[in-house]
């Protein structure tokens with residue numbers, strides 16, 4: 155159902171909350187909702203109500219399309235100078251023997267292993283380790299570009315960037331320009347967590363603050379690099395904090411137009427210092443995607459990161475505002491599996507990811523990092539490309 159008049163009738167029949175219905179009418183006519191209205195949605199909209207509205211917005215923006223890409227990750231180290239309470243991935247420097255640090259050569263070996271694969275993106279993020287400095291990373295980036303000039307390099311959270319650029323005694327703009335010249339194409343958007351300073355103080359007090367996160371992304375956008383933006387939700391934050399987070403992003407996007415997608419990341423409670431905090435429900439996950447889709451009217455894409463949330467929930471999210479489920483990954487990330495995520499060895503072949511999207515009633519479209527269409531898939535084209543009858547593809551990003 156995509157006719158706004160039909161949706162309006164449905165919503166008015168399902169709720170007698172006048173304020174909610176007024177918000178719905180604004181969304182259906184393409185009008186922006188206010189932060190106060192965003193909080194009302196979080197507090198009072200059922201999953202069905204928020205989901206119906208979000209699906210309308212998603213369909214208005216993207217029709218039936220659901221995007222994915224062919225990518226792999228490199229995580230240079232899990233040693234980190236910071237101490238984020240929710241982090242299950244990092245090891246402090248004094249626990250060095252429990253962690254890993256990759257050499258440049260081992261990173262290049264990973265890139266080399268994809269020589270004959272049709273991947274379009276490498277995603278590089280990790281802990282913050284002093285010896286992996288700006289110059290070292292610039293060398294890695296230029297070596298990757300020399301080996302695979304076609305590969306889009308999406309790398310580094312603002313947290314990693316703030317540290318390496320500060321240590322190099324450069325301005326954010328100059329440091330980013332230096333990395334861009336070496337081969338950095340875009341930023342993945344991690345490290346945002348929750349922008350509210352009081353929550354940040356409790357969960358990640360010692361790393362780059364919200365203003366700096368935003369400033370680094372602004373500099374990247376001004377240099378012509380796109381970025382994504384994440385939120386870590388479902389821990390000790392309130393609904394108002396989630397809206398405040400999205401409001402800061404929406405305001406900046408009005409100015410720079412440099413964000414591609416918004417990626418809600420669910421707090422997972424295993425093997426970290428916040429294991430006493432319960433994880434939120436799947437219903438809340440879906441409501442959160444839906445309200446993000448409604449609120450962030452200037453963000454082109456909402457992504458469900460399937461290694462974090464699991465395949466089935468990623469599939470479900472396509473009906474709650476999500477239009478992108480990330481990439482084939484090829485079991486190259488440990489960030490969420492170490493926190494107890496659904497996917498312990500995240501890998502999907504192109505065929506598997508397309509079938510997952512088709513089974514949700516959506517049209518799979520392979521994209522590049524910047525959402526240029528590469529190829530659209532159907533059951534027939536999958537059979538033609540990969541064969542018929544139970545072929546499950548190779549366990550790599552083929």
Ligand code: SF4
Nearest residue numbers: 234236238241244281
């Ligand atoms: S979330 Fe990032 S910055 Fe924080 S401890 Fe973990 S690796 Fe380090």
